[in-house]
Amino acid sequence: MAWPTDITAMEKGRVLEVAFDDGAVIRLTAERLRVESPSAEVQGHSPSQKKIVTGKENVAIVAIEPVGNYAIKIVFDDGHDTGLYSWDYLRKLAS
């Protein structure tokens, strides 16, 4: 399983770049990360509860905190901070 070596928020928090140890470098917009947040606030507890998040074109990342060995918590400037993005999930979003 690919492991991230560098996680960088750039362009004033609008883009997250993740470099993996297999050489892959993925770029995800803050908007994409925000609307696809793995948080139960967005995903609900089943696919039918999934909320469509809109109006986040200008959302930016303000902080990133490591979660154990497996994920990061991303804090957005709209106050959303309950999504834990695992390495696998980040990779999946980019594919």
Add this chain to the structure above:
Amino acid sequence: MVSRDDVMAALASIPGPDGRASLPDSGALSGVTIRDGKVFVAIAIDPTRAKAMEPMRAEAEAAVRAIPGVAGAVVTLTAEAARAVAGASPGHAHAGHAHESKAPPPVRHGRPSEPLPGVKHIIAVASGKGGVGKSTVACNLAVGLAKLGLAVGVLDADLFGPSMPKLFGLHSKPGLAPDGKRLIPLESVGVKVMSIGFLIDEGAPVVWRGPMVVSALNQLLREVVWGELDVLVVDMPPGTGDTQLTMAQNVPLAGAVIVSTPQDLALIDARRGIAMFNQVKVPLLGVVENMSYFVCPHCGGRTDIFSHGGARKEAEKLGVPFLGEVPLDIAIRANSDEGRPVIASMPDSAQAEALLQIARRVADTLATGATGAKPAPRIRIL
């Protein structure tokens, strides 16, 4: 409205942590948040220089507060990014090494995933199934590691069924540190021990929902004066629930030891435990087969009460190291009930040797880095 650019402009005249590049150019700004005219700024620093960085913090706070339209400003120092940088430097071979910094974090006590200051490795002893001797193995593993010369602590994370007070023969109340907040762990056979069992009467039940468990665990983990430890052994409760998730999320675990009996019924749950640790990317230090066989004290005949070799086979199948077999044995049971870990009370016995062997393997693995352990990624906000 105050904008991010206003904040950056105000900070541009202040030298960053290295004293040369300005704060916005230094890369040390790990977060700027503006809400209702209030500005929050986080500056990532080397935690060992927290005191020296205080004037910079105060200066930055004053500069932000002076921006017209700013209702309030809070500038904090954080060790977050500095730690991530250290994790990527040579000589820091795996995720568990991210917590080697000796100084306490400067601000914001008890944040998620913040390593424990002074504690080099945190390892979990887990089983999946209850009643397989996990706590007894955890206790003796800790004593064994201490015997090998390591500074060791034990955190009893089984809040509903704390076993460490009994296993270590500790029954007093922990004292308060001079700061009046943190608890001083009790000590037995060279191991520092903290358990909720010290704080409640024996026999009193802990009847809590998940959120209480999470907050109590964080307190037992962080509001305790552990001092400098090479290894903190965490005795997990059975299962794959709140406690396991809290531990996996709130600290970088250097690895997990899975305890199982050889019988299929226990192995099924051991497999679940292994799968859980894989999911949260906690490397597995290995599997212990407890109650591996029984040698009759009367006739010397051997009986495999719970079958034999199942845990070893399972470990091989899953590609996880096998750490050793511990017999089902009356001396281990009796000494455990009397609060005298068998490694310490019967150091020359075969039982102690079996347990010490496991401790040696764990110590070796921690020294070289567990299989599959990877360094924490470097996190930056440009």
